Amino acid sequence: MDPRGRLRSRALVTPGDAVGELLAEAAALHRVDGAHLFDRARTDLLHGEWLRRARRRSEARGPLRAATDAFTELGASPWAERARAELRATGETRATGRGHDPLAELTPQEMQVVRLAATGLSNRDIGAQLFLSPRTVGYHLYKAFPKLGVASRAQLSAELPPLRSGGLAAPETRPAPPVLGRSFLARCAPPPQNGAGPLAVS
Numbered sequence: 001m002d003p004r005g006r007l008r009s010r011a012l013v014t015p016g017d018a019v020g021e022l023l024a025e026a027a028a029l030h031r032v033d034g035a036h037l038f039d040r041a042r043t044d045l046l047h048g049e050w051l052r053r054a055r056r057r058s059e060a061r062g063p064l065r066a067a068t069d070a071f072t073e074l075g076a077s078p079w080a081e082r083a084r085a086e087l088r089a090t091g092e093t094r095a096t097g098r099g100h101d102p103l104a105e106l107t108p109q110e111m112q113v114v115r116l117a118a119t120g121l122s123n124r125d126i127g128a129q130l131f132l133s134p135r136t137v138g139y140h141l142y143k144a145f146p147k148l149g150v151a152s153r154a155q156l157s158a159e160l161p162p163l164r165s166g167g168l169a170a171p172e173t174r175p176a177p178p179v180l181g182r183s184f185l186a187r188c189a190p191p192p193q194n195g196a197g198p199l200a201v202s
Contacts, residue, residue, distance in 0.1 A: 024142075037152055041070035045083050057090040062146035064090065070151035103148070110144040113137055118156050 024047060048064035051057075064087040071080035106114060109130075116126045123134040123141075130137070150156045 037070050038074055038076065041067045041074070041076075041079070041083075041151065044070070045079070045086070048083070049086055052086060052090055060090050061087065061092050062143065064092070065146040065149065066151050069149065069155070073151060073155070105147040106144055110140050110147075113140040114144050114148070114156070117141060117153060120153075120157065 044063040044067035048060045048062075048067060051060035051063070064083055068080055068083040068087055071077075071083055103111070112130055113126055113132075116129060121129075123137040126132070126137045127134050132140075145151060145156070148156065
């Protein structure tokens with residue numbers, strides 16, 4: 001059995017809060033190794049169901065949105081309806097105004113990861129640029145995808161074209177200090193003492 005399947009199986013027989021941790025880890029693994037979309041959606045659904053039943057409704061909406069979108073994309077209608085029902089049970093309506101900017105929900109780290117993922121880079125390549133492990137990159141994508149309403153990298157690139165063309169601003173860089181000329185430095189030199197001439201500026 002693959003690691004993701006083992007984590008899901010352990011979650012089914014594990015009591016307490018450890019269930020959520022196992023399912024979250026399984027979902028992150030899906031995004032690290034590019035697992036089949038259906039398996040990833042099932043894991044998201046299980047995670048969201050568990051969170052809702054644990055009365056953690058706001059946390060449940062992310063994985064349930066991702067599961068709903070993935071099942072809909074795959075045409076898996078019964079699964080999509082199950083995910084939608086769970087999502088409705090959290091109070092989510094999926095209706096957002098035109099002025100809503102999903103990018104505003106991302107953390108700075110998620111923003112960096114999403115910006116690079118939208119260009120087609122792998123988790124390993126993203127990690128190399130941001131000094132993160134591939135698993136950590138996958139975890140950030142797992143948290144970011146539901147906020148953006150996407151379920152896969154393909155959707156990320158297709159639905160958010162500004163990201164591919166640099167729509168997300170690069171990290172701010174400070175301009176280099178100006179090079180000070182000799183005349184300016186000479187004007188700033190302290191006044192001569194004891195009749196000595198002006199200080200030389202090398």
